[in-house]
Amino acid sequence: MSPTPTPDTGTLPIIEPQLDAAAAAVEQAAAAPPRAGLLRRMVDSVADPVLRILVIATLISRVGRGIFLTVTVLYFTLIVGLPAHEVAIVLGAASAAGVLSSLAGGWLADRVSARRLLVVLSVIDGVGLICYVFAHDFASALVIAVLVGAIEQAGNSTRMAIIARAFDGDRRVHARAVLRTVTNLAIAVGSGIGALALLAGTADAYRWIIVAAGVMSLAGVTQLVRLPANVDAREREAVAPATTVTGSTDVAASARAERRALRAHSPWRDPRYLALTALTAVFGMQFGVGEVGVPLWIANHTSAPEVLVAAVLILNTVIVVLFQVPLSRGTHDLRRAGRVSAIAAWMMAGACLVYAAAAGLPAGFAVAVIVAAAIAHAFAEVLSQAGGWGLSFELADPVRAGTYQGVFSMGYSLGAMVAPLFVTSTALTLGFGGWAILAAVFLASGLGTWAIARAAARSASRRRGRPIAASLAARS
Numbered sequence: 001m002s003p004t005p006t007p008d009t010g011t012l013p014i015i016e017p018q019l020d021a022a023a024a025a026v027e028q029a030a031a032a033p034p035r036a037g038l039l040r041r042m043v044d045s046v047a048d049p050v051l052r053i054l055v056i057a058t059l060i061s062r063v064g065r066g067i068f069l070t071v072t073v074l075y076f077t078l079i080v081g082l083p084a085h086e087v088a089i090v091l092g093a094a095s096a097a098g099v100l101s102s103l104a105g106g107w108l109a110d111r112v113s114a115r116r117l118l119v120v121l122s123v124i125d126g127v128g129l130i131c132y133v134f135a136h137d138f139a140s141a142l143v144i145a146v147l148v149g150a151i152e153q154a155g156n157s158t159r160m161a162i163i164a165r166a167f168d169g170d171r172r173v174h175a176r177a178v179l180r181t182v183t184n185l186a187i188a189v190g191s192g193i194g195a196l197a198l199l200a201g202t203a204d205a206y207r208w209i210i211v212a213a214g215v216m217s218l219a220g221v222t223q224l225v226r227l228p229a230n231v232d233a234r235e236r237e238a239v240a241p242a243t244t245v246t247g248s249t250d251v252a253a254s255a256r257a258e259r260r261a262l263r264a265h266s267p268w269r270d271p272r273y274l275a276l277t278a279l280t281a282v283f284g285m286q287f288g289v290g291e292v293g294v295p296l297w298i299a300n301h302t303s304a305p306e307v308l309v310a311a312v313l314i315l316n317t318v319i320v321v322l323f324q325v326p327l328s329r330g331t332h333d334l335r336r337a338g339r340v341s342a343i344a345a346w347m348m349a350g351a352c353l354v355y356a357a358a359a360g361l362p363a364g365f366a367v368a369v370i371v372a373a374a375i376a377h378a379f380a381e382v383l384s385q386a387g388g389w390g391l392s393f394e395l396a397d398p399v400r401a402g403t404y405q406g407v408f409s410m411g412y413s414l415g416a417m418v419a420p421l422f423v424t425s426t427a428l429t430l431g432f433g434g435w436a437i438l439a440a441v442f443l444a445s446g447l448g449t450w451a452i453a454r455a456a457a458r459s460a461s462r463r464r465g466r467p468i469a470a471s472l473a474a475r476s
Contacts, residue, residue, distance in 0.1 A: 050166045050231060051175050054159070055182050057223035061122065062183045064216030066190020068129055071197050071206055075132070076141060079203050086138050093142055094149030095417040102413045105154030106406015109161035114402065115227040118162065121155040122221045130214030133207040157409040161402035162231040164393055170332045176389045177328035184320045190216075233402065266400065267407040273395055274407070276452050280388045281411035282445040286348055286381060288419025289438065290316060293427050294355065294374070301431070302358045304366040312374045319378035327382050331390035334460060338453025341387035345446020348380035349439035356427070356435035384446065391453055 076087045108117055128148035135141040163175050190213070197209035267273050295309045331337045354373035358366045396404035426434035 048167075048171070048175075050162075050228065051178065053223050053226050054162075054175070054179060057122075057220040058179055058182050059186050059220075060223070061126075061217045061220030062186035063190040063193070064126070064129065064213040064220075066187035067194040067209055067213040067216065068132075068190075069187065070191045070194030071209060074198065075206050075210065076135075078201075079206050080135055080137070080141055082138055082141060086141075090138070090142050090145045092417065094145040095413065097146045097150035098153030099410055099413040099417060101150035101154040102157045102409040103403075103406045105157030106161055106402040106404070106409065108154075109158045109402030109406070110233050110400055113229075113232045114158055114162050114165070115224070115229070115231050118155060118158045118227070119221055119224050121151050121158060122224055123218065125151045125155060126214045126217035126221070128214075129217055130211050132210050132214075153409065153413055157406040158402070160405035160409060161233075162227070164396065164398075164401040164405055165233070166231045170330060172393045173328050173331050173386065173389050174325065177325045177386065180385065181321050181324050184317050184324075188317050267397070267404045270397070272452060272456065273404065276391055276395060276449065277408050277411035279445045279448045279452070280384075280392070280408070281415035283345070283348070283384050283388075283442060283449070284412045284415035285419040285422060286377065286384070286442060287416060288423045289352070289355075289427070290377065290381075292420045293423040293438075294370075294377075296424075296428055297355060297358075298370060300428075302366045302370070303361065303363040304358065304370055305363065308367055308370060312370065315371070315374055316378045316381070319375070320382060323379070324382050324385070327379075328386035328389070331386045332394055334391070334394060334453050334457035337387040337390035337394070338450040338457070339387075340383040341391075341446050341453065342450035344380040344383035344387065345443050345450070347376045347383070348446065349443040351376040351380060352427070352435045352439035352442065356432045359431065380442075387449065387453070391449070391456075395456060 073087060073091075076082045076090065077084070082090070105117075105121070125148060128144065128151060131144050132141075132148075135144055159179075160176075163172055163179075167175050193212075194209060197205045267277075290313075294312060298304050298308055298312075299306050327340070331340055351373045354369055354376065358369040358373070361369060392405065392408045396408075423438070426437045428434065430437070
């Protein structure tokens with residue numbers, strides 16, 4: 001018969017605090033208020049004063065942008081009288097200007113007040129929209145479009161720099177997701193207002209609605225002026241002044257030392273961040289699939305009714321509005337950001353193949369197949385954006401937050417510029433084979449992003465482990 005074990009009283013001091021903590025947690029959970037309703041959670045999501053300012057400004061200004069996007073192409077075609085190829089040149093040049101200005105906006109946000117820069121750019125953007133009413137030929141339309149496109153993208157980079165500084169961790173991605181949700185809602189409202197000009201069909205109606213779009217953009221500036229000073233660039237990294245042999249300050253040498261310190265934090269010297277930017281730019285061509293590929297595929301290669309184009313766009317907007325914020329939670333964690341990027345890659349690749357399968361099917365089956373692909377496409381968009389934001393913030397050097405975000409935004413601008421041509425030359429020209437090429441491209445870029453995130457997470461874990469190991473070694 002085995003002896004009766006005696007209690008080990010030495011463990012009681014360890015167990016008792018754990019029991020007390022568990023009891024306190026139970027009492028706290030029991031006393032906690034019931035889960036807030038949907039409306040309350042929406043209000044709480046913009047409780048931060050900086051985010052609230054950005055949300056209200058975005059809501060106002062993007063209604064104007066939605067108005068403008070609805071009437072732009074038809075205004076150039078029907079009112080200004082430009083042929084289709086000249087309209088394409090105008091829009092392409094505006095996108096190209098945005099590539100360089102994205103970088104410039106982030107670069108400036110590291111060197112001047114980001115809030116003042118955003119106010120100035122937003123004012124110029126609103127005035128630029130109004131100036132479209134003075135476009136009467138190809139040259140004037142081209143100049144105005146290039147200036148407005150450049151200013152808009154510079155403003156977007158500046159806004160990203162502000163988010164990078166004003167928030168940290170999960171709150172950055174949350175802020176970006178909230179702003180994207182608000183943007184989609186505002187553009188949808190603006191599109192409905194812009195339809196009034198399409199119904200009227202007169203030159204005056206088009207011009208007045210464009211003026212209204214510019215005024216709405218300017219109205220958003222009334223909120224941006226309230227941004228606090230903490231969204232501006234922090235003090236630059238301190239560099240010890242160089243001295244001469246006599247002990248006086250060597251101004252030229254000090255300036256060179258400061259420039260070297262800044263270059264050390266440059267995204268152009270960060271191959272991992274450049275690779276992330278390139279891969280997310282490639283995956284960003286999925287917007288071109290939705291804006292160019294799917295509408296033309298439905299109209300020219302399937303038996304589905306053309307009204308399905310509008311239904312797909314509405315479906316995409318609804319999914320983004322409902323799911324962008326909840327599915328973005330936790331993507332400040334590198335591993336989670338990588339996982340959602342991989343899921344987005346498989347979903348987008350599958351969506352491409354399902355879109356392709358709609359060709360040759362009877363109308364009813366074609367509609368069902370396209371809707372299924374559009375749902376997968378929308379969720380791939382939401383997840384890829386969430387993963388990309390998290391990685392773009394977490395892998396950036398905080399000393400040059402604006403420049404890093406400018407580089408990342410430039411990548412998206414490049415992807416947007418290349419997307420129409422690439423989608424047209426693959427899916428719309430080669431049929432199923434072209435859609436398969438698109439699927440492979442999206443899968444490779446998404447899985448590449450996943451690989452970068454996993455490698456970055458492993459490096460971060462090793463860095464966190466070194467101080468702990470050194471501390472243990474010192475104690476031993």
